[in-house]
Amino acid sequence: MKPISLQLYSVRDACAVDFPGTCKKVADIGYTGVELAGLHGMTAAQAKAMFDDLGLKVSSQHGPLPTQENVEQLVADCKTFGISQTVTGFGPDDMKTVDATKACAAKMQAGAELLKGTGIELCYHNHWWEFEPLEGQCAFDILMAEAPDLRAQLDTYWCTFGGADAAAVLKRYGKRIPLLHIKDGPLVPGQPHPHTAVGKGKMDFPAVIAAADPSVCQWLIVELDSCATDMMEAVADSYKYLVGSGLASGNK
Numbered sequence: 001m002k003p004i005s006l007q008l009y010s011v012r013d014a015c016a017v018d019f020p021g022t023c024k025k026v027a028d029i030g031y032t033g034v035e036l037a038g039l040h041g042m043t044a045a046q047a048k049a050m051f052d053d054l055g056l057k058v059s060s061q062h063g064p065l066p067t068q069e070n071v072e073q074l075v076a077d078c079k080t081f082g083i084s085q086t087v088t089g090f091g092p093d094d095m096k097t098v099d100a101t102k103a104c105a106a107k108m109q110a111g112a113e114l115l116k117g118t119g120i121e122l123c124y125h126n127h128w129w130e131f132e133p134l135e136g137q138c139a140f141d142i143l144m145a146e147a148p149d150l151r152a153q154l155d156t157y158w159c160t161f162g163g164a165d166a167a168a169v170l171k172r173y174g175k176r177i178p179l180l181h182i183k184d185g186p187l188v189p190g191q192p193h194p195h196t197a198v199g200k201g202k203m204d205f206p207a208v209i210a211a212a213d214p215s216v217c218q219w220l221i222v223e224l225d226s227c228a229t230d231m232m233e234a235v236a237d238s239y240k241y242l243v244g245s246g247l248a249s250g251n252k
Contacts, residue, residue, distance in 0.1 A: 002212075004239060004248040005033035005059035007181065007223035011231055015040055020050055027054040029236045030243065030252030035221050036061035036081070044080040051081075055251065059219040060085040060153070060179055066111035066122060078120045085123050085179055085218075086115075087153045092129040095139045104139075105146030112149035123153040123179060128192070131162030138164070144173060155181035155223070156208050157201075161192065167204075167211035174213030181223045182209075182242065195224040197234040199241030209247050220248045 006026050008015055014022040019040040026034060034056050039047050051058060058081040065088045066074055078086055088111070095101040112122040124147075130140040140159075143150065154177050156166040170177060184201030186193050198205065209220065220242065227234045242248040 001246065001249040002209075002214075002217055002220050003032040003057075003059075004030075004242055004250050005035050005057075005219045005221040006031045006235060007035040007037060007062075007221050009035075009037035009062070010222065010224045010235060012037065014232065023050065023056065024054055025232060026235070027056050027251075029239050030250040031056065031222075031239060032249065032251055033057040033059035033219065035059050035087075035219075035223075036063075044077045048080050048082075058083050059221060060087055060123070062087045062125065064088060065107060066114045068114070071114045075115070075118045075120060078118075084119055085121050085151070085153070087123045087125045087179070089125040089127070092127070095129065095134070098135045098137065098142060101134065101139045101142045102146050105143045105150075108143060108150045109147035112147065112151075116149070121151045121178065122149075123151045125153045125181070126155050126158055126162075128158045128162035131159055131164040133163075138162075140164075140169070144176065150176070152177045153179040153181060153221075155183070156205075157181070157183040157185060157187075157195070157203060160203065161185075161187060166208045170208065170211040170213070174211070175216055177212065178216055178218045180209070180212060180217060180220050182220050182238075183223050183225070184238075192225075194226045194228040195234075196227065197224075197229070197237035197241065198222055199238065199245070205242070205247060206245070
């Protein structure tokens, strides 16, 4: 079993009001780690000390695309947190054609090359549009082919929502997928609906998680973009489902 983390974007509203208190609630639920989506006014060193006090590891972070201008600070922050993956992505308007997607892939490859030798990998986080048909292909396949040093954080729900088979994607690209985003929901085609607690939607997580490469996959990261119920309750229910079902390991 892989350890369970929470993408703090899920509880962003609560973090904006009380970042330390919200992280304590996450730790009290039993989460082993957190994935960063901003530090709410803290420095990396201050946040790392807080997480250490709470018994939380930092699994990874979402941040900017590495460039010549920001890579030094990006690497320094990753090393402060002791993480080996930094995650970024593109919006749907960036990949409306094959040529535009190849241009995005070139930027990703350049960012990955800037991190070579640092011990940190660049991962791409997908939504649904990377898996929708694109001139007989899909953007995710183009990115992976055109950016050979890029790794992926596969958002398994959005992958499925976009029309792909998440387990099949994991079997194909598993050696390049160290992180999984685990979210659940109704999987209704068309306009995205609010998510549910993991285990209360339509995703087949036993099959999806079993398809991940156990030698490469490091973390299962719960992320709920929005939820029709209380978010912290859904975060707790997601933990109970994944750990209680033997699909992930936690601290409780």
